[in-house]
Amino acid sequence: MTDNLEEPEKGADFGPHRLSVAPMMDWTDRHCRYFHRQMTRRAMLYTEMVTAPAVIHGPRARLLDFSAEEHPVALQLGGSDPRELARAVRAARDWGYDEVNLNCGCPSDRVQSGAFGAVLMKSPDLVAECLRAMQAETDAPVTLKCRIGVDDDTPEEVLPRFIERQARAGLRHVVIHARKAWLKGLSPRENREIPPLDHGLVLAMKARFPELTICLNGGVTRLAQARELLAAGIDGVMIGRAAYHDPAATLIGADGLWDGEAAPDAVPDPAAGPVEVVRRMLPYVEAHLAAGGRLHQVTRHMLGLFHGRPGARGWRQVLSTEGCREGADTATLLRALSVVTEAAAAA
CATH class of the missing domain: 1.20.120.1460 (Four Helix Bundle (Hemerythrin (Met), subunit A))
Structure with a gap:
């Protein structure tokens, strides 16, 4: 359940996900999100990835509690069993998350051993089953975070087929990390740095699927980059490690990405x-x-x-x-x- 610290403004228009802070294991817990919320009222904040079995069988309050002031906030789930994911979404309903996101992008060995994360991109039909099962248990948007491909995939061929398959299952919003994931031979850290970025391919997916909300993740470290990508036609930009290591540079003033104006209660002076x-x-x-x-x-x-x-x-x-x-x-x-x-x- 959420803490009743302060209710968000009713009917607040947070708009499309013009800026979001990526889900990051061991980092984006509730304290981190509350801290980030003091710098931006509008950016979407994501939980750390929580596995579906943990939500079902684990300490739900510790895993799911958050402060009302954190809204808008999304719950990211990891899993590959449609029934388990459906149960997890159903269990989390009372917490009132603004979005539920399925992780199809994490390349770590631990995640692969559970047959979810980036390895799921090799099973697009299973991903579609998972999405449909999750959608049936919540009125909140069910979204997806993925890579442009895995291992020896040709992203220009694989990614559009993957997105099209999920769109047929009802997906309307996808966050694309603009790098491949190498499931063997690279550590999670190396997978965030070594595979080359391809922002152009993500922009091409927006042009190919104009009806979808498509957000870009990977390699964005400054608000100026986010503005350029938004101007190029992408719906939203997700910032990861830069928002953690240099939050003032990436989040203070971020609300200006919405219609060029900051929210009334945003930090007014980036210098102070x-x-x-x-x-x-x-x-x-x-x-x-x-x-x-x-x-x-x-x-x-x-x-x-x-x-x-x-x-x-x-x-x-x-x-x-x-x-x-x-x-x-x-x-x-x-x-x-x-x-x-x-x-x-x-x-």
């Missing part, structure tokens, strides 16, 4: 924005600590907030050392912030 973001996080951190949480569970996601700015190293050092200690609290966070503000004043 990161300091304001820290102050916005203080009540959340206090509530987390009061509930028995630890400071570093939140602040580990904030280490890159001042990337490239005076005092960034000191900020990271305080949070990485003092923030992990027993009893670390908001005073620790403010002490880290003072390192930044003093460095900025001296610069």
